[in-house]
Amino acid sequence: xxxxxxxxxxxxxxxxxxxxxxxxxxxxxxxxxxxxxxxxxxxxxxxxxxxxxxxxxxxxxxxxxxxxxxxxxxxxxxxxxxxxxxxxxxxxxx
Numbered sequence: 677x678x679x680x681x682x683x684x685x686x687x688x689x690x691x692x693x694x695x696x697x698x699x700x701x702x703x704x705x706x707x708x709x710x711x712x713x714x715x716x717x718x719x720x721x722x723x724x725x726x727x728x729x730x731x732x733x734x735x736x737x738x739x740x741x742x743x744x745x746x747x748x749x750x751x752x753x754x755x756x757x758x759x760x761x762x763x764x765x766x767x768x769x770x
Contacts, residue, residue, distance in 0.1 A: 682763075684737035686770050690745045690763050693752035700751070701744035719746045722754075724761050729768050736768050 678695040682688045692698040704710065716735070719726055724746050728734040736742070742764050749756040 680741060682738040682741050682767060688763065688767060688770075690738075690741060690760065691756075692745055692748045693756075697748040697752055698744070701748040704747050705740060705744050715740075715743050719743050722746055722750060722757055724757065724764055725768070726764065727768075736764070738767060742767070 678692045678698050679689045680692065680698065682690055692701065705715065716726055716739075719742070724742065726735045726739040726742060728736050742760065745760050745763070746757065749760055
């Protein structure tokens with residue numbers, strides 16, 4: 677596993693299957709075909725909520741890193757998505 681620190685998340689970290697999968701997820705995130713709305717929908721379709729509970733139209737501060745983790749685990753082992761959901765919930769309520 678490869679762990680990264682989540683910016684503005686009180687020192688929390690999120691796992692990726694490997695450094696290679698992290699790099700692949702960065703490529704997916706930066707792909708010009710992906711819009712913010714598409715990325716949010718991709719996560720929502722996998723039951724990962726990126727919204728900020730304190731503001732109706734905002735996302736959590738580290739939403740991009742969580743979205744990339746969702747993509748990486750969807751590709752490598754979808755059974756790990758509930759763990760990413762737990763990290764997302766933890767960050768949402770910091």
